[in-house]
Amino acid sequence: MEKTSVLAITKNGVKIGEELKKIFPDWSIFAPSKLSNENSQIRWYSEPTTDKIVELFKNNSALICLFSLGAVIRLIAPHLKDKKTDPAVLVIDDKKNFVISVLSGHIGGANELTEEIAEKIGAQSVITTAADVNKTIAVDLVGREYNWKIDDDSTVTKISAHMVNEEPIGVFQDTGKKNWYKKLPKNVLIYENLDDLKKSNSKACLIISDRIIDDEISKKSVIYRPPSLVIGIGLHWDTTKETIREGIEHCLEKFKLSSKSIAKLVSIKKPQDVQGLIELGEDMKIPVEYVNREDLAEISAPNPSETVKSFEGTASVSEAAAIKVSAGKLIVEKQKFPPNLTIAIARIVD
Numbered sequence: 001m002e003k004t005s006v007l008a009i010t011k012n013g014v015k016i017g018e019e020l021k022k023i024f025p026d027w028s029i030f031a032p033s034k035l036s037n038e039n040s041q042i043r044w045y046s047e048p049t050t051d052k053i054v055e056l057f058k059n060n061s062a063l064i065c066l067f068s069l070g071a072v073i074r075l076i077a078p079h080l081k082d083k084k085t086d087p088a089v090l091v092i093d094d095k096k097n098f099v100i101s102v103l104s105g106h107i108g109g110a111n112e113l114t115e116e117i118a119e120k121i122g123a124q125s126v127i128t129t130a131a132d133v134n135k136t137i138a139v140d141l142v143g144r145e146y147n148w149k150i151d152d153d154s155t156v157t158k159i160s161a162h163m164v165n166e167e168p169i170g171v172f173q174d175t176g177k178k179n180w181y182k183k184l185p186k187n188v189l190i191y192e193n194l195d196d197l198k199k200s201n202s203k204a205c206l207i208i209s210d211r212i213i214d215d216e217i218s219k220k221s222v223i224y225r226p227p228s229l230v231i232g233i234g235l236h237w238d239t240t241k242e243t244i245r246e247g248i249e250h251c252l253e254k255f256k257l258s259s260k261s262i263a264k265l266v267s268i269k270k271p272q273d274v275q276g277l278i279e280l281g282e283d284m285k286i287p288v289e290y291v292n293r294e295d296l297a298e299i300s301a302p303n304p305s306e307t308v309k310s311f312e313g314t315a316s317v318s319e320a321a322a323i324k325v326s327a328g329k330l331i332v333e334k335q336k337f338p339p340n341l342t343i344a345i346a347r348i349v350d
Contacts, residue, residue: 232322
């Protein structure tokens, strides 16, 4: 967890907090000053616990409360927003019998943290999310470890219900890591193409693709976007951020590809990095990578240019850079945006 705090309000809770601090030294332990035993590793507070828990709830990625579940629920209830922003909340009882996942079990990581703590302190973990209880696929976690993004999370709850109720679920995947599951539940079948998926009796679908799926099947699907696209960019030193953005957006729309699957923006290494490309990478929160002209010159690209070679020392920039960095397949050949931009797109093959 990025930032984890532990809140104890009893003497036994303080002892449990001290034990957790030894196991997880980066965690912060908080307890009321009236319980102080002068342990400098504990942050003793004087304000009311009702105020302290709100502060910790808002400023941590995980909050572990060492007191009753009912009290925790009453204290945090007014401050709940949604599962995408609320922190993971766990409860450990005063005798260390149970570690309970209370809030943000999947996206927030509370379930995983609950299992880890329970194992290390010899307690019983308590997890109640349906996917975990039924030993099925947690729809909102598919591909998370590979940095997959859900295209539209408004369908997650509905598809999750079909999953835990063991109704027929179809899966189609044309990019991304293939080992995202160990063993599929009996109600989940893989289809080799979208047409077969559409013809199936699937109540809901999981689609893993960097392509835009714009027909009826998307309404009953959770669509995952692996970081599979490498955008190769040929440009001048003064090509602006806006020009590059417009070129990329045009290509994605024309070839029906998702911007959520962009893994990298790549170009030739120049004596000075192009400011427009730097700014666009920062705006889009996508890494920018540069390739030396000598390495680009070794790549066989479908649309080499003698003009480009005379200026850059290599006959291809956008296509060669995309192929080189992706180590995959060129899926969009060079698109020209005169006078100072070319775009090509390659797909990473996992």
